Amino acid sequence: MDEKGRWSRGLVALLFPAGFWLGVFFVVPLLFILVYSFGESGIYGGITITFHPSNYLRVFDPLYLDILVRSVVIAALNTLFCLILGYPLAYLICFKARRWKTLLILLVMIPFWTNLLVRTYAWMVILGGNGVASHLLEFLGITRGPVDFLFTPQAVMMGMVYGYLPFMILPLYASLEKLDVRLKEAAQDLGANRWRTFWRVTFPLSIPGVLAGSILVFVPSVGEFVIPDLLGGSRTVLIGNLIQQQFLNARNWAFGSALAMTLSALMLAAIIAYIRKVGADKLEGI
Amino acid sequence: MVEKLTSRFPERALLLVSLLVYAFLYAPIFVLMLFSFNSTKSTQIWEGFSLRWYGELVHDPEVLHAFYNSMIVGVVSTIISTVIGTFAALALARYRFRGKSVADSTIYAATVMPEIVVGVSLLAFFVSVGFHLGLTTIIIAHVAFSISFVTIVVRARLAGMDRSLEEAAMDLGATPRTTFLRVTLPQIMPGVLAGALLAFSLSFEDFVITFFVAGVGSSTLPLLIYSMIKRGVSPVINALSTVMLAATVVALLAVGGFLFRREEH
Amino acid sequence: MTGKRISRRSFLRLSGAGALAGLGVAATGCTVNTTAQQGESKGGGSKNQLNLYNWTDYIAPSNIKDFEKKTGARVVQDFYTSNEEMLAKLQAGGTGYDIIVPSDYMVQIMAKSKLLEELDHSRIPNFKNIGKDFRSLPFDPGNRHSIPWQWGTTGIFYNRRKVGKKIESWDAMWDPGFKGKIAMLDDARELIAAALEHLGYSINTKDKSKLEEAKQLLIKQKPLLKGYFADTDSDQMVAKGDLLLAQNYSGNAMLYIFKNRDLEYVIPGPSSDRWTDNMCIPKGAPHLDLAYEFINFMLSPEQGAALTNYTMYGTPNHAAIPLVKKKIRQVPWWNPPESVMKRLQVMQDVGEATRLYERIFTEVKSA
Numbered sequence: 001m002d003e004k005g006r007w008s009r010g011l012v013a014l015l016f017p018a019g020f021w022l023g024v025f026f027v028v029p030l031l032f033i034l035v036y037s038f039g040e041s042g043i044y045g046g047i048t049i050t051f052h053p054s055n056y057l058r059v060f061d062p063l064y065l066d067i068l069v070r071s072v073v074i075a076a077l078n079t080l081f082c083l084i085l086g087y088p089l090a091y092l093i094c095f096k097a098r099r100w101k102t103l104l105i106l107l108v109m110i111p112f113w114t115n116l117l118v119r120t121y122a123w124m125v126i127l128g129g130n131g132v133a134s135h136l137l138e139f140l141g142i143t144r145g146p147v148d149f150l151f152t153p154q155a156v157m158m159g160m161v162y163g164y165l166p167f168m169i170l171p172l173y174a175s176l177e178k179l180d181v182r183l184k185e186a187a188q189d190l191g192a193n194r195w196r197t198f199w200r201v202t203f204p205l206s207i208p209g210v211l212a213g214s215i216l217v218f219v220p221s222v223g224e225f226v227i228p229d230l231l232g233g234s235r236t237v238l239i240g241n242l243i244q245q246q247f248l249n250a251r252n253w254a255f256g257s258a259l260a261m262t263l264s265a266l267m268l269a270a271i272i273a274y275i276r277k278v279g280a281d282k283l284e285g286i
Numbered sequence: 287m288v289e290k291l292t293s294r295f296p297e298r299a300l301l302l303v304s305l306l307v308y309a310f311l312y313a314p315i316f317v318l319m320l321f322s323f324n325s326t327k328s329t330q331i332w333e334g335f336s337l338r339w340y341g342e343l344v345h346d347p348e349v350l351h352a353f354y355n356s357m358i359v360g361v362v363s364t365i366i367s368t369v370i371g372t373f374a375a376l377a378l379a380r381y382r383f384r385g386k387s388v389a390d391s392t393i394y395a396a397t398v399m400p401e402i403v404v405g406v407s408l409l410a411f412f413v414s415v416g417f418h419l420g421l422t423t424i425i426i427a428h429v430a431f432s433i434s435f436v437t438i439v440v441r442a443r444l445a446g447m448d449r450s451l452e453e454a455a456m457d458l459g460a461t462p463r464t465t466f467l468r469v470t471l472p473q474i475m476p477g478v479l480a481g482a483l484l485a486f487s488l489s490f491e492d493f494v495i496t497f498f499v500a501g502v503g504s505s506t507l508p509l510l511i512y513s514m515i516k517r518g519v520s521p522v523i524n525a526l527s528t529v530m531l532a533a534t535v536v537a538l539l540a541v542g543g544f545l546f547r548r549e550e551h
Numbered sequence: 552m553t554g555k556r557i558s559r560r561s562f563l564r565l566s567g568a569g570a571l572a573g574l575g576v577a578a579t580g581c582t583v584n585t586t587a588q589q590g591e592s593k594g595g596g597s598k599n600q601l602n603l604y605n606w607t608d609y610i611a612p613s614n615i616k617d618f619e620k621k622t623g624a625r626v627v628q629d630f631y632t633s634n635e636e637m638l639a640k641l642q643a644g645g646t647g648y649d650i651i652v653p654s655d656y657m658v659q660i661m662a663k664s665k666l667l668e669e670l671d672h673s674r675i676p677n678f679k680n681i682g683k684d685f686r687s688l689p690f691d692p693g694n695r696h697s698i699p700w701q702w703g704t705t706g707i708f709y710n711r712r713k714v715g716k717k718i719e720s721w722d723a724m725w726d727p728g729f730k731g732k733i734a735m736l737d738d739a740r741e742l743i744a745a746a747l748e749h750l751g752y753s754i755n756t757k758d759k760s761k762l763e764e765a766k767q768l769l770i771k772q773k774p775l776l777k778g779y780f781a782d783t784d785s786d787q788m789v790a791k792g793d794l795l796l797a798q799n800y801s802g803n804a805m806l807y808i809f810k811n812r813d814l815e816y817v818i819p820g821p822s823s824d825r826w827t828d829n830m831c832i833p834k835g836a837p838h839l840d841l842a843y844e845f846i847n848f849m850l851s852p853e854q855g856a857a858l859t860n861y862t863m864y865g866t867p868n869h870a871a872i873p874l875v876k877k878k879i880r881q882v883p884w885w886n887p888p889e890s891v892m893k894r895l896q897v898m899q900d901v902g903e904a905t906r907l908y909e910r911i912f913t914e915v916k917s918a
Contacts, residue, residue, distance in 0.1 A: 233778020413644030513630030
C-alpha cells in the first residue's frame, strides 16, 4: 500500500469490477434522478428541467417531514430489536455450536427464500383474531377470549423485525466468527467473569459486525413500506409510500426524485456520523 | 464450584433466546406449509386436506417458468456480486487512497436508494442506451444492488483480521495468488458465505426493480406472485415454497453429512 | 505494508476475470436474447406472437387457446398489478407489448401522454357487439383509443346476517355502530370517490372546497376503520368474519356469494361508480395485425361469454350476454337495470387535480 495514497495496480484491479458495475448501473441512472429532481414533471409525462430547487423546498412541508421522522423512528426501533434478538443467536452459533455453525446459519436464511407475501399471509393466520397466537394465549391462560394482533403497530414492528433479522444476524456472524476463542480464555484466566469477558473482550471485537448489521438493517428499513402496509392495514404513510406514490400515482417524477435524493443524503450523513462516532478504524483491516 | 453453578444461567438463557428466535423464524413457515395442503384456494381459512396444489404445481408452466427464471437470475447474480463485492471489500478494508470516501459513499448510497427510484432510473437508462430488456437486464440490476451488501458484510469480517498467517505464507514463498486462495479466502469464507446468502435472498425476493427492468416474457417468481394479488395468491405458491424448502433441507443434510464426515478425518 | 505484496499480480488476474465477466454479461444484453424472442424489433419476439400485458387471471385459458388455434400465433402474457405501474413502465420506455388493458381514467391519461395507437375501426367489425352503455364513454369519446374489455361497479360487500339489515347507502361506512369492522379501499381515487358520492358530488370534481369537505369526512371516518385494504384482502376478511363491511368491487363479491348466502353486495346510493377496463394498443406495438385480430376475436359473442364466465365480471359485449352462465346472469347487480345505471358515475382523469387527490390521500392516512 502506498503511504501517499496513490493507487497501486492491485488496488485498481480489486476495485475496478465494483467501480465499473456500480458506476455504470447505479451512478449513471442516479444522475438521471438528480437531473429530474431539478425539474417539473408534466402531468402527462415529460419533464422540464428548470434547475430550480423548488422540489427540494417542498420536502420541508410539515406533512412530509412528519412522514420522514416517523419512518426514521420505525427504522431505528427495528434496528434495535433486530440487534437484541440477533446478537444472542449469532453468538450461540459462533461459540456454542462448533460443527453445526454453517448449517445453523443456513437454517436462519432458509425461511427467507419463501416469498414475502406468502410469509406475511401466514403471519396473518397466526396473528388474526381467530389465529394461532390468540388460541395459544387463551390456552396458556394469559388472555380470556380472542385477541386480534393484526393491523396494530405491534404487528407492524414484529413484521419488520422478522423481515430484517437476517441482515443483522449475517454480518454479526461474519464478524464474531473470527474471534479467537483464546482471547476469551485468556481474559477468564486473568480472573474476569463471563459478563466482564463479554463486555470487555467479545463485544468490542464484534463492533464491526454490529456496525455493519445496524447499517444493513436501518438504512433499507427507512424506505420500507410493504410490510407496514400489509400488517398495519395501510393506516400510516411512510417515506417509502410517499416516494412510490409520487412516481406512480401523482406522476411527479421530479418531486419523487427530490424526495429520494434528500432521503439518500440524510442516510449517508447518518452513516458517516455513526461510523465516525464508533471509530472508522473499526472498519479497517489494517 | 459456585462459578460452575451460576455459570449455567447465561448459557441456558442464551439457548432459550436462540430457540425462541428460531421458533419465530419458522412459525410462519409451518403455517405456510400447512396451507399448501388446503383443499380450497384460500391461504387464510383451513377447509380440509388435499394434494391438489402439488398436482397443479407440476402442471403449471407459468409458475415453473417463473421459478426457473428466478433461480437462474438468483444464482448468476449471486456469483457475480459475491466475487465483485468481496474484491471491493478487500480494497476498501486494506488500502487508503484518494477518493476512498467517494467509493465508500457510493457503496452505502446503493443500500439507501428506494427500489422504485432504482427501478425507474435503470429502465430509463437501459432504454436510452438501447439495451434490450430481458433476463440479462434483471441480472445486471440484481448485481448492482447486491454488491454493496456483500461488500459491507465481508468488510465486517475483514476488520481487525489477523494478517500474520498471510504474511507467514508469503514468507514461506507462496505466490500472492496461492496465498489468496489457500490462506485469505478460507479465513474470510464465513463473511463471503454470509454475503452470498444475503445476495441470493435479495435477488430471489425482489419485485419492484425486477418489474421495471424485465423484458417481455421474462417473469420471475415475485413478479408472478405479486400479480396474483388481484385474484388472491393461490396455495400453488405455498406448495412450491414447501417443495423448495424440503429440497434445500435435504440437500443441506446430505452436504452437511458429507462435510461432517470429512471434518472428522 | 503487507497489503501491497499480496495484492498486485494475483488479484490483477482474478479481478480481470471478474471485470470481463461483468463486461461479458453487459455485452450479451445487446446481442443475445435470453427470453423467448428472436425478433425484428426491440422486445418484439417472433413474427407470430402476441405480447399481452394484462392483470392476472383476467383472461380465460380457453380464450388464449382458441386464439392460438385460430391464428397459429403464440400468446405471451405478462402481468401488472396496477394501472400506474404499467404506465410508469411504458413511460420509462418499456416497449414490446401489443395489447394492454388499462382502466377508464388511465386510457385518458395514456392518450394524452401519446402512448396509444389510434384505432382503425374498419379493422374491428365486431365492435357492433358492444352495448350502447359502453360506447363512447366519457374517458374515450368515439372509442379512438380503447375497446371495452370487462366492467364492474364499486360498492359495499358485507355480511347481511351479521350486520342485521339491508344496506342501501354509503351511510353504513360512517356508522359508529360498526366501528373497527369497516374497511375502505387503499386507492386514492376510490376512497375519495366514496366520500364525494356520499356527499352527492361528482367523483371527478376539481373543486377545492368540495374536495376539502370530502377530506374532512374521510378523516372523521378513519377511527372507525380497521384499515385501508386492497380489494383482494378485504373481501376475504368479510368472508372470514374479520370485517362486517368493505368497500369492494362487484367481481370480487361474485367469488363469495354463491358459497355463503349471508354475504351480499350492494351498489349504494346516492351514487356509486362503475369502472371499465379496456383493450388498447400501445404505440410501437410490434405485431399490429395480430393485435387487431385479437381485439376483434375477443369481441365475438362466444369469446366474450367465455371471458365473463371465467372472470365473472360484467361484460360490455351485448351479444355475449345470452351465452353467459345463468347463475351469473341472475345476480341482480351483475347487469343492473337502467335505473341503477343512471346513478353510476364513470371515473375519469382529473388532470392536474390528480396531485391534489393524492395529497388528500396522504393527509387522510397521516391523520
